[in-house]
Amino acid sequence: MKIQHVTVIGAGQMGSGIAQVAAEAGCQVNLYDLQEGFLEKGVGRIEKNLARQVEKGRLDEKEKLSILDRIHKFASLEKAVEETDIVIEAVVENMGVKTELFRQLDEACPSRTILASNTSSLPITEIAASTNRPEKVIGMHFMNPVPVMKLVEVIRGLATSDEVYHTVESLAKELGKTPVEVKDFPGFISNRVLMPMINEAIYAVYEGVAEPEAIDQVMKLGMNHPMGPLTLADFIGLDTCLYIMETLHEGFGDSKYRPCPLLRKYVKAGWTGRKAGRGFYIYES
Ligand SMILES: CC(=O)CC(=O)SCCNC(=O)CCNC(=O)[C@H](O)C(C)(C)COP(=O)(O)OP(=O)(O)OC[C@H]1O[C@@H](n2cnc3c(N)ncnc32)[C@H](O)[C@@H]1OP(=O)(O)O
Numbered sequence: 001m002k003i004q005h006v007t008v009i010g011a012g013q014m015g016s017g018i019a020q021v022a023a024e025a026g027c028q029v030n031l032y033d034l035q036e037g038f039l040e041k042g043v044g045r046i047e048k049n050l051a052r053q054v055e056k057g058r059l060d061e062k063e064k065l066s067i068l069d070r071i072h073k074f075a076s077l078e079k080a081v082e083e084t085d086i087v088i089e090a091v092v093e094n095m096g097v098k099t100e101l102f103r104q105l106d107e108a109c110p111s112r113t114i115l116a117s118n119t120s121s122l123p124i125t126e127i128a129a130s131t132n133r134p135e136k137v138i139g140m141h142f143m144n145p146v147p148v149m150k151l152v153e154v155i156r157g158l159a160t161s162d163e164v165y166h167t168v169e170s171l172a173k174e175l176g177k178t179p180v181e182v183k184d185f186p187g188f189i190s191n192r193v194l195m196p197m198i199n200e201a202i203y204a205v206y207e208g209v210a211e212p213e214a215i216d217q218v219m220k221l222g223m224n225h226p227m228g229p230l231t232l233a234d235f236i237g238l239d240t241c242l243y244i245m246e247t248l249h250e251g252f253g254d255s256k257y258r259p260c261p262l263l264r265k266y267v268k269a270g271w272t273g274r275k276a277g278r279g280f281y282i283y284e285s
Pocket residue numbers: 049052056119120142143144145146147148149190191194226227232236
């Protein structure tokens with residue numbers, strides 16, 4: 001099946017990026033979020049990214065407007081999915097929220113529709129089990145910032161069909177990404193490897209080994225990482241980092257994945273990183 005119509009659920013940093021790359025690739029994109037304000041903010045972020053491309057001479061004004069014309073905002077979930085070939089879900093990293101949403105999507109979507117999740121770590125098989133179409137449920141894990149990063153991890157649940165896998169693999173390529181197949185284990189590959197490093201960097205702050213700036217400098221200058229782990233944690237969102245560590249901890253039952261108490265404390269304080277204006281660093285809006 002060739003995907004022409006994509007619905008993105010959640011207009012946060014990931015959902016808006018996914019909507020942008022899908023519209024750039026020529027798909028019709030419906031964007032849905034619980035709150036009108038988040039939809040406006042998400043589309044505003046896309047407009048800003050496209051305006052930067054125009055400034056750099058990579059896109060003309062007419063192309064920018066036609067990309068934006070392909071993005072349609074929806075306040076009703078049922079209406080957003082009426083004619084869609086694939087739904088890509090990018091809401092908060094919480095199993096309860098995701099399974100309830102997938103149950104609703106299963107009821108509202110046409111029977112042909114593929115239901116994909118951009119989850120960072122949660123088991124696809126469990127999300128799929130909340131629907132009556134587990135063969136059409138799959139993980140499609142984009143990286144942040146979506147317009148820049150080339151990788152999409154594609155994760156099959158236990159029941160995902162080969163046809164659905166190949167459709168999603170082709171879609172990822174059409175969006176200019178490189179799909180990599182990964183089995184359904186907590187955190188897949190990306191966050192099984194990345195997040196314990198970030199958590200360890202937070203332990204280093206917690207134990208007073210060094211200041212956040214020094215830890216980031218070590219990893220940037222010593223290991224050539226484009227961002228230090230604490231800057232990256234703020235960029236991802238400390239709430240998302242905590243949810244991922246909890247999924248690894250619970251999923252593997254191994255204490256090496258225990259989330260650092262300082263990470264919990266920051267999330268409880270509402271210091272969730274760049275999106276909140278404060279995490280390991282302070283940001284001006
Ligand atoms: C948590 C998960 O489940 C999985 C994850 O996503 S983990 C996170 C994965 N992502 C990373 O590790 C990102 C690490 N950081 C980086 O690669 C780089 O710092 C970065 C690409 C974000 C920024 O790069 P930089 O060189 O420091 O800054 P800058 O020069 O401003 O930007 C480079 C390009 O990215 C673009 N860019 C930067 N941030 C952007 C954003 N948020 N949205 C869109 N485009 C962006 C810029 O426009 C610029 O584009 P051009 O080169 O085409 O002009």
